Amino acid sequence: MSSRPLSPEAFVNELVRIDRLIAEGQLQAAAEALNAVQRSDPGDPRPLLVGMRLARAANNPAGELQAARRAVALSPQWPVSVTELGFALSRQGQHAEAMEQARKAVSLAPQEVEVVSRAVGIANDAAEHEQALEWVRAALALVPPDRLGLPGAQILRYEQAHQLTRLEQHEQALPLFTALLEEIPDSPAARQGALECARALGDAELERRHADALLALAPDHPHYQYQHAVAYDETPQTQPDSVVAELFDQHAKDFDMLLVRGLKYRLPELVAQRLLELHPDRRFNLLDLGCGTGLLAVFLGPIEGHIIGVDLSEKMLEQAARTRLYSRLHQVNILDALRETPADLYEVIACNDVLVYVGELTQVIPNAWRVLKPGGHFIFSCESAGEDEADLVLRGSSGRYAHKRSHVERLCREAGFEDIEVEQLEQLRLEGGQPLPGYLVVARKPAQPTPLAA
Numbered sequence: 001m002s003s004r005p006l007s008p009e010a011f012v013n014e015l016v017r018i019d020r021l022i023a024e025g026q027l028q029a030a031a032e033a034l035n036a037v038q039r040s041d042p043g044d045p046r047p048l049l050v051g052m053r054l055a056r057a058a059n060n061p062a063g064e065l066q067a068a069r070r071a072v073a074l075s076p077q078w079p080v081s082v083t084e085l086g087f088a089l090s091r092q093g094q095h096a097e098a099m100e101q102a103r104k105a106v107s108l109a110p111q112e113v114e115v116v117s118r119a120v121g122i123a124n125d126a127a128e129h130e131q132a133l134e135w136v137r138a139a140l141a142l143v144p145p146d147r148l149g150l151p152g153a154q155i156l157r158y159e160q161a162h163q164l165t166r167l168e169q170h171e172q173a174l175p176l177f178t179a180l181l182e183e184i185p186d187s188p189a190a191r192q193g194a195l196e197c198a199r200a201l202g203d204a205e206l207e208r209r210h211a212d213a214l215l216a217l218a219p220d221h222p223h224y225q226y227q228h229a230v231a232y233d234e235t236p237q238t239q240p241d242s243v244v245a246e247l248f249d250q251h252a253k254d255f256d257m258l259l260v261r262g263l264k265y266r267l268p269e270l271v272a273q274r275l276l277e278l279h280p281d282r283r284f285n286l287l288d289l290g291c292g293t294g295l296l297a298v299f300l301g302p303i304e305g306h307i308i309g310v311d312l313s314e315k316m317l318e319q320a321a322r323t324r325l326y327s328r329l330h331q332v333n334i335l336d337a338l339r340e341t342p343a344d345l346y347e348v349i350a351c352n353d354v355l356v357y358v359g360e361l362t363q364v365i366p367n368a369w370r371v372l373k374p375g376g377h378f379i380f381s382c383e384s385a386g387e388d389e390a391d392l393v394l395r396g397s398s399g400r401y402a403h404k405r406s407h408v409e410r411l412c413r414e415a416g417f418e419d420i421e422v423e424q425l426e427q428l429r430l431e432g433g434q435p436l437p438g439y440l441v442v443a444r445k446p447a448q449p450t451p452l453a454a
């Protein structure tokens, strides 16, 4: 059945209205309206792009891909549908094919900012940062010099600086951020980029100048307050959620390769071994705090109990979901998760390489004790602070917290743990090519806990 063609203006208005229905969750009404629009012009790929959004809202990844492929079949030379297909593939972890689409889109419109930026997003998700940088550079080479100060070119210049930062080429990135800030001094993104470069290059004075300017943009912003405190060598008690989520969202795709292969990170394997020694029958429920990509579950393999993962980074959780080993995954701060979990629930709580981002432990340790079943174990790692340092130290060079071992042991004892074993680890992983020292704590909640003195 075909419908009467709509005027071009009515066609677009109808797509906008359908998009609004999708945003409001009125998916049935959106689907019906979309079918009608499609019938009015079956050769137009735009309703299919709206159909992709509808399928995504309806949690239908196969439908999303199908709509994207049909859009590309209708308009193989239209870079928008090609990048949309690339994005859909990328979201579903099909990075090789996503990159093919991104390459095709860039070749169709090598200097179109929107297309190049989206292709860069696909490349970032595939951890192909060199390729992303190459596309941005090629696009910038096509911009006439007198147009480099226009907003579109500024976006590309920012991307270039940002990619260089990702590739740890801070010396090259810094002048690019600085030039952008001369044109747009109120750009938080360029300011943060410059601040990060100054910190990485060890220029404390410049870092403080950028931190001052960043905080002046929004004095109540927790992220900027945190950056400011770090620049001034203060020790905030914890990191804002946004700092952690941004950091790990960026690295989710290459996390396993980078950490396990590149930086020789062995904690998940080591902790999995310890857990199987404690529970050779594999019958236990595990709360994996800061589960990341799910490496602990992978090293454990299936167990006869539930593994619940908690993490702040959506992208890390997406990777963990792929393992299919977690009964549930929650995007939440571990401090909130621990506070809100009922008592006496888990045989094991694990927290590998996470407290280095959490900082203050005075809530974490007693809450972990409460949430464990009697006889349960809390197993967690810390980076070492010297006994002559403060209990909690924020290392400016890495942005991670180190904890004094005697302080951590005292907190465990005060919370009511017994059998507190601390294993010194000469190498948690590599940092700047050098072993990074730390320790692994295994603390047991008494089988019949005695109430703590009032």
Ligand SMILES: C[S@@+](CC[C@H](N)C(=O)[O-])C[C@H]1O[C@@H](n2cnc3c(N)ncnc32)[C@H](O)[C@@H]1O
Pocket: 244, 245, 248, 267, 268, 289, 290, 291, 292, 293, 294, 295, 296, 310, 311, 312, 313, 316, 332, 333, 334, 335, 351, 352, 353, 354, 357, 358
């Ligand atoms: C270095 S990764 C370790 C991941 C995993 N535990 C492993 O050993 O492979 C740190 C993880 O902790 C998460 N994280 C850090 N602070 C957190 C917090 N306060 N609440 C929840 N997740 C946090 C990060 O998002 C990241 O996925």
